[in-house]
Amino acid sequence: MKEGKSTILIIDDIASNIYALENLLATDNRTFLQATSGNQGLKIALNQPVDLIILDVQMPEMDGFEVANMLKSNKRTKDIPILFASAEFKEQKNILKGLEEGAIDYLFKPLDPEITKAKVTMLIQLELQRKKLVETNNALEKSYILINNCIDIICTIDATTFEFDEFNVAMSDILGYTPKEISKHTLLFYLSDEDKIRVSDFKKSDEKTLSFETKVMCKDQSYRCLQWNILIKGEKWFSNARDITERKKKEIEIIRLNENLRENVIQLENSNTELESFSYSVSHDLRAPLRAINNYSQMLEESAGTEMNEKSLRFLGNIKRNATKMDHLIDDLLEFSRLGKKGIDKQPIELKELVQICLDEIPHANPNLTIKISDLPIVQADYSLLKQVMVNLLSNAIKYSNKKENPTIEVGTFAHEGMHAFYVKDNGVGFDMQYMDKLFGVFQRLHSNKEFEGTGVGLAIVKRIIEKHGGKVWAEAKIDEGATFFVTMPL
Numbered sequence: 254m255k256e257g258k259s260t261i262l263i264i265d266d267i268a269s270n271i272y273a274l275e276n277l278l279a280t281d282n283r284t285f286l287q288a289t290s291g292n293q294g295l296k297i298a299l300n301q302p303v304d305l306i307i308l309d310v311q312m313p314e315m316d317g318f319e320v321a322n323m324l325k326s327n328k329r330t331k332d333i334p335i336l337f338a339s340a341e342f343k344e345q346k347n348i349l350k351g352l353e354e355g356a357i358d359y360l361f362k363p364l365d366p367e368i369t370k371a372k373v374t375m376l377i378q379l380e381l382q383r384k385k386l387v388e389t390n391n392a393l394e395k396s397y398i399l400i401n402n403c404i405d406i407i408c409t410i411d412a413t414t415f416e417f418d419e420f421n422v423a424m425s426d427i428l429g430y431t432p433k434e435i436s437k438h439t440l441l442f443y444l445s446d447e448d449k450i451r452v453s454d455f456k457k458s459d460e461k462t463l464s465f466e467t468k469v470m471c472k473d474q475s476y477r478c479l480q481w482n483i484l485i486k487g488e489k490w491f492s493n494a495r496d497i498t499e500r501k502k503k504e505i506e507i508i509r510l511n512e513n514l515r516e517n518v519i520q521l522e523n524s525n526t527e528l529e530s531f532s533y534s535v536s537h538d539l540r541a542p543l544r545a546i547n548n549y550s551q552m553l554e555e556s557a558g559t560e561m562n563e564k565s566l567r568f569l570g571n572i573k574r575n576a577t578k579m580d581h582l583i584d585d586l587l588e589f590s591r592l593g594k595k596g597i598d599k600q601p602i603e604l605k606e607l608v609q610i611c612l613d614e615i616p617h618a619n620p621n622l623t624i625k626i627s628d629l630p631i632v633q634a635d636y637s638l639l640k641q642v643m644v645n646l647l648s649n650a651i652k653y654s655n656k657k658e659n660p661t662i663e664v665g666t667f668a669h670e671g672m673h674a675f676y677v678k679d680n681g682v683g684f685d686m687q688y689m690d691k692l693f694g695v696f697q698r699l700h701s702n703k704e705f706e707g708t709g710v711g712l713a714i715v716k717r718i719i720e721k722h723g724g725k726v727w728a729e730a731k732i733d734e735g736a737t738f739f740v741t742m743p744l
Contacts, residue, residue, distance in 0.1 A: 259377045260302060262286040264294035264320065265309040265338070274307060274338075277366055278373055291315030295323060298330045304380045305373065307360070310339040332383070334376050336360060406479070406494035412456070413488055415439040427479075427496055429472035443469040445476070461485050466497070543583075546576045597635045597721055604629035604675060607636075608664050611643045617651045619660055627665035632673045632742050638718045645711040646677040646738050654681030654735065672724065672741040680735040692728060 259282060263271045266289050275285050286301065288294035291312055298306065306324070310317035317337055324330045338360040358376070360369055400407050401422045408420035416439050417424075424435055428443065441449045448467040455463055463483040468476045478501045479494040550573045554566075561569070608626055632639070647662070654660035663678040684692070693716040715738075719726045723743045730736035 256280070256282055256374065256378060257381050258282045258284070259304040259381060260284045260286060261373070261377070262288065262294060262297055262303045262306045264288045264291065264306065264312075264317075266290060266312045267309075270309065270338075274364075274369075277364070277369060283377075291317075291320040294320060298324060298333065299327065303330075303333050304384075305377050306333055306335045307338055307373070308335050310337055334380050336372065336376060338362060338364070404496070406492070406496075408492050408494075410440055410483075410490040410492055411488060412485060412490050415441050415452075418489070427471070427477060428469065434472075445470070463490075543576050543580055547573060547580075550576070597638065599633045599635060599722075601631050602634055602636055602639060604632055607640060608643055608647070611640060611647050615644065615648050615651060617655075619651075619655055621659050622651070622655075623659065623661045625661070625663045625665075627663075629664065629666055629675055630673050633744075634722055634742060635718075638721070642715050642718050642740070643677075645715050646740075649711065649738075650677050650679035650681070650736075652681075653683075654679040657681060667739075669739075669741050672743055674739065674741045676737050676739045678735065678737040683730040683732045683734050683736050685732055686730060689728065693726070 261278065261283055263274050263285060265271050265274075268287075268289060271287050271289070279285075286297050286303065288297055292315060294306070294308070297303070308317045308320060312320075317339070321335050321337075324333065324335065336358055339362065358372055360372065403421060404423055404426075406420065406423045406427060408424060409418040410416070411418060417435060420432070420435065424430075425432055428435065441452065444452060445468045451465070452467065455465075462485065464481065466478060466480050469479055470476055476498075477496055478498045480497045482493045482495075484491045550569055554569055554573075605626055605628065608629065612624060647664075650662045651660070654662065657680055659680075661680045664675065665678070666673075666675045668674065693712045716726050719740055719742070724741045726738065726740050728736055728738045
């Protein structure tokens, strides 16, 4: 048998004896440590791994028996084999004393080379085997602890009879049976009728691994779902089974939620269909009488305008203005409803250029109006939709600041959570922040029609467009100090 690497500590007060032993016992796999006193030998043994100690009995200050006694009384050195070397203590009582102090064997001086080499080789092999056995036992103990602390079932099953050979604590924890009760029954005993047939058919399988799910009945008559993963070797199933009962419940709940979601989607689609029908009705059925009102008002004004007094003309003007307002409201409503279905065709847009185009199209008669436009980012967006956002925000800023002596509008950019972000700011009438939640709702207005004309749909359109792009819009304001509308869009 080939000897592994080993370390031999030689303790002898005569250096020539140490040298002679090293020369006699030297091999490629052996390392030697030297000590010329008992105290020095103890220090070495406590601080370095040693496989064999060859210890001289007759030494000054501390003899070999004392050194052996101290080595055997220490937890770190008690298992190191000791081989006594002596020229004087050959009597039986001294040999027995040495063995009592922990020696494994004796070497008598003058040393017989062959006997010395044989004893040392045998003791080193035994020590290396002992260490290997300890290492293996430690590994097995760790594996045992890991297996029995695992929440999964780990077991071996006879592939023919389905009897359990070995199983861990989790088996009892999950099934509720004692180990003795479990051993009385086969795997099939715990399975549902359907699973018994399916698992029995695996006997015919040539596969080396199996993976399947079963229901098992516990001692309290409840069922648990197990996910089995099995490695087949010979007539044994080396098995791991995970309790997936809670996961199965969640899967069933997800299926139920998905079914509810599908039903809600169908209802939403039906609602959208009804909304489209309503939009069509608004577009055609309501506009026809509005056109008639406008046309007849116009005809009345042209045919009898000169005969009407001031009061009648005022009434007629009110009719025309309200009909026009209703027509604009219908336009805004239809635009808002169409946004829900309209797709997004994203493209790079120079935001500063778009702002200038919008300002050129928006009428603003106040000669004192000041507009400041900072450098703005290039954004990825639908051109027509983003243009509508800018028109609505800029129109509002101009409208609500128009009564100021020196109206000022500012368009700029700011950093916000890694997104493109810009703002439109005015120094107009502002609003009370307690009504902020109403600002972006349909038909929600914070100012009367006498103060500022409008339909109450423009900011709702802005919010819907920005959200379709994956962004956000919000506002900050103070009464009589103006308002700022913030917009963020993904990069």
